[in-house]
Amino acid sequence: MVATTDAVGTGPSDEPVVARSGPSASGAERTPLTERDVESFAALGLDPVALRVYQQTLLADEWSPQQLREHLQVGEDAVTPAIASLVAKGLLVPSQEVDGTLRPVGPRVGLTRLIEERDRTLRFAQERLSQTRQATQQLIELVDDHDTRQRSSLEQVEGRDHVADRISELLGQATSEVLTVLTMLPSPEAMETARRGDTVLLERGVQTRMLVLTGHVRRSREYAAYLAELVGLGADVRVAATLPTRMILVDDSAAIMPTDPDDPGAGATIVRHHSLIRLMRETFESLWRGGRPLGDDEDRPDRWEPNELELEVIRFLGRGNKDEAIARRVGMSLRSVRRLVSQISQELGSNSRFELGVICCDRGWVEATERR
Structure with a gap:
């Protein structure tokens, strides 16, 4: 399949060829993978040149670095790193039949193993990412709590x-x-x-x-x-x-x-x-x-009834008297009168003096003719 492992980095004179059983030479001319397929192998760390070298070693009856360069029309600076990469990934291994030579490992074994290794790596990365996401959320909540405490209390x-x-x-x-x-x-x-x-x-x-x-x-x-x-x-x-x-x-x-x-x-x-x-x-x-x-x-609605003082104040209000005048007439301080009017308003559920007057008229405590 290939010459001695030392020949990987040497010139053509150092590249003895090893033959193996497999597809015919015509089979080596086939390109079964599309460009998109080739790009997908990047997930396994195989660049296009390395994949083409691997494919050629699988399909050719015999191969050497020189033959690979000629068939793939690439330079030594491309083939040599590709072979080294395939060796590192276990897709090219030492032959047990001929010392100092390499043979390709079939994709059913070699690529499947790389896929499983990659899958384990991705699962581990996903678990780490999930842990990182949880830790990030904890950090976000910690910062949010801090910001909440730092915000104005009003x-x-x-x-x-x-x-x-x-x-x-x-x-x-x-x-x-x-x-x-x-x-x-x-x-x-x-x-x-x-x-x-x-x-x-x-x-x-x-x-x-x-x-x-x-x-x-x-x-x-x-x-x-x-x-x-x-x-x-x-x-x-x-x-x-x-x-x-x-x-x-x-x-x-x-x-x-x-x-x-x-x-x-x-x-x-x-x-x-x-x-x-x-x-x-x-x-x-x-x-x-x-x-x-x-x-x-x-x-019950309409249950509240004013006492004598409250009724007197209501009637003064109905006549249009100001709080100061009402205070003098009933002998109370201005503050006490206003407090009393406020209490009457709350008892009747009114929100303004005008509304209070309307309610008092409806209850018959103030004659409509008295209101100004």
Whole structure:
């Protein structure tokens, strides 16, 4: 098949030829592999020249480096490295019949062995890659946690749509508990959206406690029915005559509250600072202890009635008197009058002085002719 192994790097005079049984010389002229097939052997570390040399040694009755150069029309600087590569890969091995010569190993054995070795190498590389991917994910999470701690503990969110999106996002991340203080009567559309979100939250087993204003429950039968539905699903709802501001606490890790309680369109602030969260939690628990469970007879719409002083203040308001004038007429400080008006508004669920006047007219506490 080939001359002595020493002849691999020598000239033609040092290249004795060894014959073997196999295909005829005409068979050596065949090229059974396509160009694409040849390129695929690169996965085994066989370049085109090495593959052509290997193919020729398999198909030729006899061969030598000189014959390979002539048949393949390549120089010695191409054939010699190709033979060395085939020897290194075990595709050319020393002949046991003629000392100092090489013979090709058939592809069924030689190439199959290389494929299996390559397959093992790739599987090992895949396992290492999988381990690297897991380690990379751990590093990403470590960096994300670090970045989260480094971020500002206060996040400003502007625009009602963005606020609604962030609230939905926070509630979607809740795993154990959501505490809510509601100080505004939601619109029917907002109530329906909240109903869907709250239902999903409760179905996930998240403990939910809500504080709402007595006045809103008395004023809106739809709102009262919505809250009763939540109670039926497992929520705890309490009512209170007054509440300071709206807020939502999620898992004692984040809270959201209005940037300006008097301006719903001013956006919201998301709080993550542990000390602030703890303070808000304590505030909620204090309000919760001061509330009473939803469902008492007092929660029926139109149940609240003003006392004599409250009715007098309502009538002064209906006549268009300013707070300062009302304070003088009833013998109270300006601050006390404003606090009383605020309490009346919350009891009736009104969001403005005008709305308060309309409700009082509807209840018959203020004559329409008195309103200016």
